[in-house]
Amino acid sequence: MRIAKIVWLCIFPIFLLTGCWDKFELEEQAYVVALGLDKASDNLLSVTFQIANPQVGSTNKGEAPNEPPSDSISFVVPDIISAKELANSVVSRRVNFGHLRTIIVGEKLAVTSEFQHIIGTSLRDPELRREINLIISPENASEFIKNNKPKMETRPHKYYAFMTQRWRETGEVPYSTLNRYYSRVAGELYLAIYATTQKYDQRGSPNEDNYLAGQVPQKGGDPVQMIGSAVFKNGRMIGKLTGEETRYALVLRRRALAHTIVASYADPLNSKYRYTVRLVRRGNTQIKVDVKQDPPVVNVNVPLICQVLSIPSLIDYPRDTHKQKVLKASLEEIMQSKAMQLVQKTQRQYEAEPFLWYNAARMKFWTLREFEAYHWEDRYSRAKVNVDFDIRIEMFGKQLDPARPQQQGRG
Amino acid sequence: MIKLSDGKIGTREFLSIVMFSIGIKFADTTPDILFQFGKNAAWMVPIFSMFMLGIPFLILLLLIKKHKLGLMELLFALTGKYIGFVLGLAMFVIVFMDTAVNTRSYIDIVNAMYFQRTPIPYLLLMLLAVSFYIANRGFETIGRTAWIVFPYIQVVILLLVVFVLEDSDVMHIFPIAGPGMPQIIRQSAAHSAVFGEIILLAAFFPFVRQYKDFRFASIVGFTVACLQVAFFCAVYVLVYDFPAVRQLLFPFHQLARTAAIGQSVTNVEAVFFFFWVISSVVRFSILLYLTVFLFGRIIRLKEFEPLLPPMTGFIFMLALLPENVVVTNVIREWLLNLSSIFLIALPFLLFLIDRWKGRLQT
Numbered sequence: 001m002r003i004a005k006i007v008w009l010c011i012f013p014i015f016l017l018t019g020c021w022d023k024f025e026l027e028e029q030a031y032v033v034a035l036g037l038d039k040a041s042d043n044l045l046s047v048t049f050q051i052a053n054p055q056v057g058s059t060n061k062g063e064a065p066n067e068p069p070s071d072s073i074s075f076v077v078p079d080i081i082s083a084k085e086l087a088n089s090v091v092s093r094r095v096n097f098g099h100l101r102t103i104i105v106g107e108k109l110a111v112t113s114e115f116q117h118i119i120g121t122s123l124r125d126p127e128l129r130r131e132i133n134l135i136i137s138p139e140n141a142s143e144f145i146k147n148n149k150p151k152m153e154t155r156p157h158k159y160y161a162f163m164t165q166r167w168r169e170t171g172e173v174p175y176s177t178l179n180r181y182y183s184r185v186a187g188e189l190y191l192a193i194y195a196t197t198q199k200y201d202q203r204g205s206p207n208e209d210n211y212l213a214g215q216v217p218q219k220g221g222d223p224v225q226m227i228g229s230a231v232f233k234n235g236r237m238i239g240k241l242t243g244e245e246t247r248y249a250l251v252l253r254r255r256a257l258a259h260t261i262v263a264s265y266a267d268p269l270n271s272k273y274r275y276t277v278r279l280v281r282r283g284n285t286q287i288k289v290d291v292k293q294d295p296p297v298v299n300v301n302v303p304l305i306c307q308v309l310s311i312p313s314l315i316d317y318p319r320d321t322h323k324q325k326v327l328k329a330s331l332e333e334i335m336q337s338k339a340m341q342l343v344q345k346t347q348r349q350y351e352a353e354p355f356l357w358y359n360a361a362r363m364k365f366w367t368l369r370e371f372e373a374y375h376w377e378d379r380y381s382r383a384k385v386n387v388d389f390d391i392r393i394e395m396f397g398k399q400l401d402p403a404r405p406q407q408q409g410r411g
Numbered sequence: 412m413i414k415l416s417d418g419k420i421g422t423r424e425f426l427s428i429v430m431f432s433i434g435i436k437f438a439d440t441t442p443d444i445l446f447q448f449g450k451n452a453a454w455m456v457p458i459f460s461m462f463m464l465g466i467p468f469l470i471l472l473l474l475i476k477k478h479k480l481g482l483m484e485l486l487f488a489l490t491g492k493y494i495g496f497v498l499g500l501a502m503f504v505i506v507f508m509d510t511a512v513n514t515r516s517y518i519d520i521v522n523a524m525y526f527q528r529t530p531i532p533y534l535l536l537m538l539l540a541v542s543f544y545i546a547n548r549g550f551e552t553i554g555r556t557a558w559i560v561f562p563y564i565q566v567v568i569l570l571l572v573v574f575v576l577e578d579s580d581v582m583h584i585f586p587i588a589g590p591g592m593p594q595i596i597r598q599s600a601a602h603s604a605v606f607g608e609i610i611l612l613a614a615f616f617p618f619v620r621q622y623k624d625f626r627f628a629s630i631v632g633f634t635v636a637c638l639q640v641a642f643f644c645a646v647y648v649l650v651y652d653f654p655a656v657r658q659l660l661f662p663f664h665q666l667a668r669t670a671a672i673g674q675s676v677t678n679v680e681a682v683f684f685f686f687w688v689i690s691s692v693v694r695f696s697i698l699l700y701l702t703v704f705l706f707g708r709i710i711r712l713k714e715f716e717p718l719l720p721p722m723t724g725f726i727f728m729l730a731l732l733p734e735n736v737v738v739t740n741v742i743r744e745w746l747l748n749l750s751s752i753f754l755i756a757l758p759f760l761l762f763l764i765d766r767w768k769g770r771l772q773t
Contacts, residue, residue: 021529098678126524129668131677179578179669183652255580359582367591368450368653 030093033070033157034102036141037118039109040076045118047083048074048142051091052099052157070156074142080122097127102160103134103178104141104195107230107237116185116235119178130179133164135193136230136237138214147197150222163226167193171250171261172227172243185235187377189346189354191249194240195226210244233352241342241354248335248342251302252355252387256281262309268330269323273313277331280305282392287360291374295382298357302339303390306331309397318396332389339387351381416551422624424554425615427561429632431693432608435564436636437643438663438687440516440740441605444747445644446662448598451653452589454645459599460606461637467758468609468633472626474761481616483708489764498757499709505604505750506611506705507722510698511729512743514538517691519736524664525684535730542695543723546703549716550618553700557693567686572646574670574679579649589653604751606640609633610758614705660736663687699723 036048050072073090077083087095109115122128137144153159167173174191184190200214212228227243241249247261264274282303290297306328308317317323346353358376365371420428445453471482478485482502487495518534526534545556589595609629619625647662650669659665667683703722707715733739 021533022526126527130665131669131671179651179655182658183583183655254582356582359580359585363582363585365586367586367588369591371586 024094024096028093029096029098030087030091031096031099031157033099034104034145034160035080035097035100036072036074036104036106036145037080037109038106038140038142039112043114044076044078045080045083045109046074046076046140046142047080048072048104048145049083049087049091049095050145050156051095052155069154072142072145079118080128081125084125097125099157100128100132101157101164103132104144105134105136106141106144107136107138108140110136110192110230110232110237113234113236115237119181123178123182128178130182131177133160133193134176134178134181135195135226137194137196139196139198144195144197144224148222148224150224152222167226169260171247174229174246174250176229181232181235184232187234187352188356188358189350189352190232191229191241191246191354192232192237193226194228194230195224197223197225210242212240212242231350231354233350238350244338245342245345248339249354251279251281251304252285252300252339252342252357254285254287254356254359256285265331265334267311267313267315268326269315270313273311275308275312275327276310278307278309279391280307282390287355287357289357289361289364291361291364291379294379295384296361296379298360298380298383298385300339300355300357300385300387301390302335302388304392305394306391307395307397308393311396324393328391328393332391335389335391336387339389340385343385343387347381347383347385352377353380417620418549418551419618419620420551420554421620422628424551424558425619425624425628426632427557428554428615428697429609429612429629430561430636430639431557431690432612432697433606433633434636434639435690435694436605437640438568438690439513439520440661440736440743441640442644442647442662443660444602444605444740444744446647446657448590448602449595449644450589450657451584451648452587452595454584454641454648455589455595456599456602457606457637457641457644459596460603461634463600463603463755464606464609465633467755468613468629470762471610471613471758472629474758474765475613475616475625476622477765479622482611482613483705484617485761487708489761489768496709499705501753502611502614502757503702503705503709505607505746505753506698506702507726508729508746509750510695510702511726512733512739512746513698514695514726515730515733516736516739516743517695518730519739520661520664521688523736524661532731535727538691538695539699539723539727539730541692542699543719545692545696546699546723547716547719550615550700553693553696554618557697560689560693564686564690567683568643571667571670571683574672575646575650575666578669579646580652581649583649583652584645600755601748601751604747604749604754606633606637607750607754610754611701611705614701614708699726702726 030051031054032049033052034050036050038046038048040046050070052070053067073087075083075086077086084095084097105115109118123130148159150159153162168175173193173195176190176192181190181192194213196214198214200212213225216225216227218225229241229246229249230237231239231241247263250256251261261279262276263279264276267273267275282305285303286301288299290299311317315323317327357380361374361376362371365374442453445456449456474485475481478488480488483499486498489495490498514535518531518538521534522529522531545553612629616625619628643663647656647666650666651659651662656662664680664684667680668678670679670683671677672679699719699722703715703718706722707718712718733742
């Protein structure tokens with residue numbers, strides 16, 4: 001009995017070594033940090049991998065001083081998973097999607113109806129996570145990856161990680177993950193990040209956020225511009241919104257992912273100048289959908305806190321409550337008219353909404369079948385929409401009076 | 412004071428046993444089944460099932476209180492040797508099949524989400540071997556183990572909810588009735604065996620110290636377990652929205668992959684997987700023990716524990732039969748529908764016989 005026990009004790013730990021089939025050595029992995037998808041001929045897909053070189057940026061860089069921080073390879077294959085296998089005919093290490101955070105899709109592929117299925121089928125692979133960010137670029141994704149050589153970020157994954165954080169703060173691009181893409185593949189509009197490494201029509205505009213990617217007048221710096229969004233309906237791209245429109249689209253949604261808007265608006269008392277404000281959400285945007293009427297009535301109320309950051313016109317807003325009222329009214333009016341322009345654009349051009357108002361409409365129905373029978377997207381394109389901004393001017397920065405040169409001379 | 416172990420368990424141990432056999436079901440393939448018919452209102456199903464099984468269970472409690480007997484003894488005392496044998500056999504078959512199908516579906520999860528290259532028989536062997544190891548130590552050990560790990564598991568799964576809070580939206584729950592109330596209620600009844608273990612666990616009554624402990628632990632455990640499953644079904648909808656939630660398998664594990672602590676700490680699913688494996692092992696040790704216990708009782712064996720190794724072997728072989736997770740789910744669905752009727756009807760049947768016998772005596 002005793003011997004049997006000892007034998008058992010010796011044999012049992014062997015079973016604890018499970019995972020032998022799935023073990024992998026960190027050293028033998030090639031981590032893909034960005035994946036590019038492009039349309040190739042004959043229903044095929046051109047897949048580009050950007051593989052990180054973990055040695056660069058670490059302390060033992062000295063062992064391999066001439067290696068680049070990342071390498072990119074492209075293949076023409078039927079789907080993403082087979083590309084992963086094929087990649088191993090070139091890459092010495094096992095290609096691993098475990099740390100993949102970004103998928104870049106060329107616009108030519110995004111406009112096709114197959115795009116949805118390409119992404120959908122690859123989600124079966126457990127290595128592909130649903131939180132991967134989706135970026136749409138007007139040029140080919142392979143070109144985007146090749147051109148994207150950020151100067152200050154040696155390691156490519158850091159670049160994407162930091163950029164995601166900035167996007168969520170500014171709201172100039174939407175927060176677009178595969179998970180969100182997949183919950184909005186039906187009639188509703190889905191917004192994806194729009195970015196490019198190319199320069200288009202670069203004219204300065206007084207509205208600093210009214211650009212699409214590639215239009216921002218920029219000299220020097222990193223080649224990639226990320227601003228604006230690609231609009232998806234039924235899983236394929238049908239249009240794009242500028243940075244400003246994207247911001248309004250996000251502000252009209254019920255819940256904000258904590259972004260603040262810093263933007264400039266025309267001064268109501270001196271039209272030569274523009275003042276700059278920071279707008280922060282005070283709470284959830286109130287959305288009321290009246291489905292009893294036909295066409296339905298949508299009432300939207302956006303509560304915002306406004307922080308005035310600069311007043312180049314030198315008008316004394318901080319101390320004059322009457323002028324503050326004028327400022328507030330003009331700000332509300334400008335924002336309202338811009339929001340309404342966007343709403344009308346979505347109603348006429350896309351016949352669907354990116355504001356997630358379907359959630360509020362859905363609330364009014366008892367069962368799914370009733371909601372489906374209502375055909376929200378059709379009704380929305382005819383709906384009467386009222387948008388109100390409720391702005392509270394909270395502060396004027398840390399200076400009461402602007403510094404005036406003549407006053408200083410007198411004093 | 413160190414009390415001498417009497418092989419019996421108290422309130423907290425039995426409470427954890429109830430929680431591990433029922434409350435952990437949100438993390439396996441149960442939500443997949445619930446979402447198929449419950450759609451975005453799948454979270455209501457556990458609540459309805461709770462009432463549908465709760466009433467028969469309360470009746471069973473009355474009988475247990477009156478006779479001070481466990482479910483199996485009660486069965487034989489009330490229905491006699493032959494009918495008792497048939498009903499007991501039916502219960503045994505339910506637990507036996509349920510254990511086999513469930514081990515397989517757990518292994519399907521592990522295989523699909525974590526270890527794709529490891530052969531299924533090997534994973535199955537590991538799970539059953541470890542569960543057997545605990546079950547073999549007797550019921551007291553199972554209860555103690557369950558109680559030791561219970562708080563950790565609860566804390567970890569609550570943490571998971573906190574981590575995914577950012578990705579969820581309350582508005583996804585609407586339209587509130589989903590496929591419509593009649594459909595939900597009808598299907599909740601047909602699938603109430605999802606939580607049917609509570610009836611079967613009454614067989615363990617002789618192992619619990621007092622009737623009071625048993626009553627408290629089973630009622631509280633059952634309610635909390637059902638609410639927990641309901642809560643998680645709601646969380647899945649809040650994060651994934653309908654219809655996307657219906658298309659994905661193993662929502663708990665996909666949720667664990669979504670979880671992120673801030674920006675830099677991501678890919679934390681291994682932590683949740685670890686705790687999930689522990690709870691699965693506890694769950695299957697309970698089920699294994701229950702299978703053997705029921706079998707021992709129907710063939711009137713005093714010493715039933717030596718049956719554990721062969722029974723584990725049978726379950727292992729049976730669990731290897733289904734080809735993939737879809738087949739497993741179909742079998743499970745079929746088993747659920749059948750056993751739902753049986754488990755709801757059984758306490759009523761016993762109650763009627765008890766009444767009838769009582770009248771005969773007076």
